[in-house]
Amino acid sequence: MLKIALAQADFQVGHITANHDRILKLIRQARDEQGVDLLVLPELALTGYPPEDLVLRSGFMRRTEETLADITDQVRGIDVIIGHPRRHGEQRYNSVSWLRDGQVLGTYDKWDLPNYAVFDERRYFVPGTEPLVIEVAGVRVGVLICEDTWTPEAARAAREAGAQLLVSANASPYYRRKHLDRAEVLKSRHAETGLALIYLNCVGGQDELVFDGHSLAIDATGRLSEPAPLCEEALLRVDFDPDTGAFGYRDWPAGQTEDLPVIYAVLKRGLADYVRKNKFSSVVFGLSGGIDSALTAALAADALGPDNVLAVMLPSRHTSELSLILASEQINCLGLKFHNLSIEPIYQAMTTQLAEPFAGRPENFTEENLQARARGNLIMALSNKFGHLPLATGNKSELATGYSTIYGDMCGGFSPIKDVLKTLVYELAEWRNRQGEAIPQGVIERPPSAELAPDQLDQDKLPPYVVLDEIISRYVERDEPISEIVAAGIDEATVRRVAGMVLAAEYKRRQGAPGPRITRKAFGRDRRYPITSGWRDSGGLGG
Ligand SMILES: Nc1ncnc2c1ncn2[C@@H]1O[C@H](COP(=O)(O)OP(=O)(O)OC[C@H]2O[C@@H]([n+]3cccc(C(=O)O)c3)[C@H](O)[C@@H]2O)[C@@H](O)[C@H]1O
Ligand SMILES: Nc1ncnc2c1ncn2[C@@H]1O[C@H](COP(=O)(O)OP(=O)(O)OP(=O)(O)O)[C@@H](O)[C@H]1O
Numbered sequence: 001m002l003k004i005a006l007a008q009a010d011f012q013v014g015h016i017t018a019n020h021d022r023i024l025k026l027i028r029q030a031r032d033e034q035g036v037d038l039l040v041l042p043e044l045a046l047t048g049y050p051p052e053d054l055v056l057r058s059g060f061m062r063r064t065e066e067t068l069a070d071i072t073d074q075v076r077g078i079d080v081i082i083g084h085p086r087r088h089g090e091q092r093y094n095s096v097s098w099l100r101d102g103q104v105l106g107t108y109d110k111w112d113l114p115n116y117a118v119f120d121e122r123r124y125f126v127p128g129t130e131p132l133v134i135e136v137a138g139v140r141v142g143v144l145i146c147e148d149t150w151t152p153e154a155a156r157a158a159r160e161a162g163a164q165l166l167v168s169a170n171a172s173p174y175y176r177r178k179h180l181d182r183a184e185v186l187k188s189r190h191a192e193t194g195l196a197l198i199y200l201n202c203v204g205g206q207d208e209l210v211f212d213g214h215s216l217a218i219d220a221t222g223r224l225s226e227p228a229p230l231c232e233e234a235l236l237r238v239d240f241d242p243d244t245g246a247f248g249y250r251d252w253p254a255g256q257t258e259d260l261p262v263i264y265a266v267l268k269r270g271l272a273d274y275v276r277k278n279k280f281s282s283v284v285f286g287l288s289g290g291i292d293s294a295l296t297a298a299l300a301a302d303a304l305g306p307d308n309v310l311a312v313m314l315p316s317r318h319t320s321e322l323s324l325i326l327a328s329e330q331i332n333c334l335g336l337k338f339h340n341l342s343i344e345p346i347y348q349a350m351t352t353q354l355a356e357p358f359a360g361r362p363e364n365f366t367e368e369n370l371q372a373r374a375r376g377n378l379i380m381a382l383s384n385k386f387g388h389l390p391l392a393t394g395n396k397s398e399l400a401t402g403y404s405t406i407y408g409d410m411c412g413g414f415s416p417i418k419d420v421l422k423t424l425v426y427e428l429a430e431w432r433n434r435q436g437e438a439i440p441q442g443v444i445e446r447p448p449s450a451e452l453a454p455d456q457l458d459q460d461k462l463p464p465y466v467v468l469d470e471i472i473s474r475y476v477e478r479d480e481p482i483s484e485i486v487a488a489g490i491d492e493a494t495v496r497r498v499a500g501m502v503l504a505a506e507y508k509r510r511q512g513a514p515g516p517r518i519t520r521k522a523f524g525r526d527r528r529y530p531i532t533s534g535w536r537d538s539g540g541l542g543g
């Protein structure tokens with residue numbers, strides 16, 4: 001029987017000292033408290049994932065090598081599989097080493113380097129070509145690293161090298177319903193090799209990415225485990241019987257898999273970790289009485305505790321009584337800290353100052369944007385003075401269409417719902433309220449309005465959100481051509497108009513704050529369009 005512990009844990013990118021201490025603690029825990037034969041750590045645990053251009057610095061790589069040597073030295077009475085970047089001459093590899101009794105028994109270099117979506121591994125690493133199979137407690141274990149598990153070759157090579165069990169060290173970031181894709185991948189590798197496979201993922205937010213844990217296993221009979229805890233650290237315990245190929249799950253709590261609670265937990269973890277890892281303890285944002293800032297408020301209160309959330313009401317002449325009532329209701333409901341600061345004097349001062357140059361020009365969106373920027377200025381001042389991290393409250397539908405003011409409501413250091421389409425904002429708000437009221441029902445029921453001009457509604461400038469979101473999810477998230485979206489029954493002029501807005505708003509998005517990715521294609525690293533471009537799907541220069 002092989003006794004295994006899996007460290008489903010959060011390793012901080014670039015914080016090699018903290019990761020070193022964490023790894024030694026996990027080794028002691030696995031050996032002294034759990035008495036296991038083998039501890040598995042995730043992909044690039046030593047540096048955190050993804051270390052990006054840090055691995056191009058020789059000082060960073062030297063420190064990694066020294067730290068790995070120090071950890072290796074201290075390994076006694078247990079085997080450890082540890083992920084780390086490795087240099088060999090001019091080449092770098094994404095590797096794991098197998099440590100035992102102060103020695104490196106073997107090192108495996110990742111074969112399949114993902115270079116799509118948010119991944120850039122070929123920029124940094126060259127692929128490995130050799131399997132690694134090592135015997136521990138009478139079981140021959142073959143090692144894989146993340147993307148290796150998504151393709152057949154490396155697993156097959158490990159089996160041919162004599163593996164009886166496959167162990168995969170991952171840094172696999174969340175997108176919606178990813179646990180189902182992972183299960184399919186495990187089933188495929190099992191079908192090809194007939195081997196049991198353990199898939200360990202890390203957890204934690206890292207800029208745009210959220211690693212959701214949800215580690216998995218499939219035994220030699222093809223039986224899948226439950227996904228392990230969602231977005232939470234756990235030292236999972238599993239025994240492997242080489243005679244039957246079955247797992248005995250000793251400590252493997254099942255994680256949540258329902259769609260809305262998973263998304264909410266991922267957003268919460270992404271926000272909490274961004275704040276904590278960037279050494280902030282509190283956040284500030286404008287609370288308008290609308291749905292976007294209301295969901296942001298609920299997430300912030302859940303992620304950081306209400307004492308660490310400063311909500312600021314920033315009314316203007318266009319702010320309705322209802323907005324003020326609903327914002328106050330939510331502040332009381334969540335117990336948030338708050339200020340009420342009218343932007344009217346600032347707006348007056350700015351329009352007075354601009355009266356001469358603007359003489360003879362009618363009011364238009366310029367005056368709308370002045371209000372959004374007055375708010376942005378006050379939020380940034382509160383951030384500067386008190387050290388709160390400012391949050392931008394925009395959703396994906398707004399970001400897609402450019403329906404937000406650059407340097408205005410787009411200002412902020414982190415954007416918690418930037419990958420959440422407006423229709424999903426409502427679903428999440430309703431789900432959150434089912435767990436206990438966090439968002440006044442009136443906020444959910446009122447029609448969305450920017451309240452930057454008299455009687456303004458979002459729907460005056462945008463198609464209904466149900467239609468808009470369908471177009472965005474097809475055009476942006478699934479890259480469907482316009483003809484296909486139209487064939488699905490959506491009005492052609494509307495599709496072309498929205499596609500045009502999406503392309504034209506690239507410059508805004510590029511200057512927007514990062515935020516947690518929850519879809520297969522978020523704005524950010526996932527979707528890299530030129531800002532300066534003649535292409536228009538709407539029928540411009542590029543046709
Ligand atoms: N290619 C490019 N590269 C770099 N910069 C470029 C640019 N094209 C324009 N610009 C700059 O961007 C400016 C235009 O952008 P911007 O000032 O944002 O203004 P704009 O996009 O024209 O207007 C913002 C819109 O968002 C709406 N809004 C605002 C606030 C909140 C909400 C809401 O419901 O949440 C909605 C508002 O009603 C208005 O329709 C130009 O004046 C120019 O300075
Ligand atoms: N009166 C206000 N007080 C405080 N912040 C405001 C106010 N109006 C706008 N803001 C800030 O600007 C952001 C964008 O405004 P907007 O009104 O468009 O969004 P919202 O009210 O959150 O949601 P919705 O788009 O549904 O109205 C808000 O989320 C909020 O952060």
Ligand SMILES: NC(=O)CC[C@H](N)C(=O)O
Nearest residue numbers: 114146147150171172173
């Ligand atoms: N780090 C990796 O190799 C991740 C790639 C993999 N397909 C995933 O997202 O799970």
